[in-house]
Amino acid sequence: MxxxxxxxxxxxxxxxxxxxxxxxxxxxxxxxxxxxxxxxxxxxxxxxxxxxxxxxxxxxxxxxGYPAEYLTGYAAFCDIVVRVREGVLVPRPETESLVQMAGDFIIEQDRPRAIALDLCSGSGAVALALAARLPQVAVVGLELDPISVSCSRESALDVGLSERVRFVQGNVLAAWGLALADFSSRTDVIVSNPPYVREQRLFPAYASSPIEPVRALYGGTSGMVFYKRIIAQACDWLRPGGLLLLEIDDGLEQGILNLFERYGLQGGRWSPDLRGLPRYAEARRAE
Ligand SMILES: C[S@@+](CC[C@H](N)C(=O)[O-])C[C@H]1O[C@@H](n2cnc3c(N)ncnc32)[C@H](O)[C@@H]1O
Structure with a gap:
């Protein structure tokens, strides 16, 4: 045949x-x-x-229901390819905009040696693509899942970025400062695509990709668990004028803008994805 x-x-x-x-x-x-x-x-x-x-x-x-990327072991993201395997969320096309926005901020603000923090870094796609775009930027990724951390470290070696991009295993919902204790510097950018699927939407999300880890998707009953934690701590980690950039789910945008205000972040706003739905939110620490 x-x-x-x-x-x-x-x-x-x-x-x-x-x-x-x-x-x-x-x-x-x-x-x-x-x-x-x-x-x-x-x-x-x-x-x-x-x-x-x-x-x-x-x-x-x-x-x-296995994603094709689990079968090949690789996923394309921005201009790079990262490793993925069962247990690791396959990076989505809409997440590529986070790299674009974070990179544009670093260029516009003339911070060529910027330090960025990628919370819930998963496959490491965002951290690695950002470092690949900007040759002097250093990125630290923080991720709970050990398989994802291993994958992201392997990808960093594959793409020759292990000197500038480090991945640390740690829990964003606990005292994540401890996991980053040897990372003393404040950051210019915090970027995060955390689990944000709310309870109501969990079943459809799971049904469309039943093999991918639910832990990578579920953001608590309201979808806000990770945002509350990240936004509450962002000012302690950002340099003056630094950017907090989040991927969000539609319907969560107002709650997130409220949290920006409550925790003293300025210029909070959301922007849509290609379907016109609220997908990104950003705010800055005061100068
Ligand atoms: C939506 S995925 C995003 C992964 C990657 N940043 C991306 O955009 O492809 C969320 C990630 O958060 C991780 N995660 C879940 N709970 C966590 C926690 N408590 N602390 C740190 N990471 C966590 C998951 O393992 C998963 O890799």
Whole structure:
């Protein structure tokens, strides 16, 4: 059988939704190190037994809800690629805007040697992409999950950024200052995409990606647990004029602006994602 037929049969047997058909081809190509044009050529060549077994298994995993990135072990984010595996949230396209906004702030404010803190750093995508964009910036990522911390450290080595980007294991909801005790300097930017899915929205979020860790999504009954903690401590960690930048869920924006005000942050505002929904919130420490 040629590869195209092997893939089509596997998709059928696993009852893979048509939406995921392209994903199986992508997984096969990525796992073999093939480019798109390699794949196009090989689709019409006979497939050996090894690849047939691989395709069957991969189709079943995709049908069971495994993200394609868990099968390849990598996720593309901004201009870099980071490692991901089961237990680590696959970074989402909308999160790339945090890197853009944090980078723009550092450039506009002329702080080329800025220090940034990425709270709930997960795969390390935000921290690493920011450091990749700005060659003198140093970033510290703080993350609770040990698998995510290992992955992010491996990615830092892969992309040659381990000198400027460090990942620390620690709990943002506890005294996170302790986890960062040897990181004495204040920061120019705090960026965070914390768990923010509220109870009401947890089931749909889980159903759309059942294998990814719920711990990475759930932000408490109201979705605000992490924001309260982060915003309450932000002024202690930011340099004068420093930026706090958050990814948020729609419907939480007013509560977050209120918290900015309560904890003395200035210029609080939210901005929308490409669908027009409130997705980012930012404020600054007074000069
Ligand atoms: C929405 S994910 C974001 C991951 C990454 N920053 C990104 O944008 O792809 C939230 C992350 O927070 C981590 N997390 C959950 N509870 C935490 C806690 N108490 N302290 C630190 N990190 C936590 C999760 O493990 C997960 O990696």
């Amino acid at each position: 040629i590869l195209r037929e092997v893939i089509a049969h596997a998709e059928q047997r696993a009852q893979l939704s048509s939406q995921k058909h392209g994903e199986l081809q992508y997984v096969v190509a990525a796992s073999r190190g093939w480019s798109r044009s390699d794949l196009l050529i090989r689709l019409d060549l006979p497939a050996d037994a090894d690849i047939q077994v691989f395709v069957e298994h991969a189709a079943q995993q995709l049908a069971d």
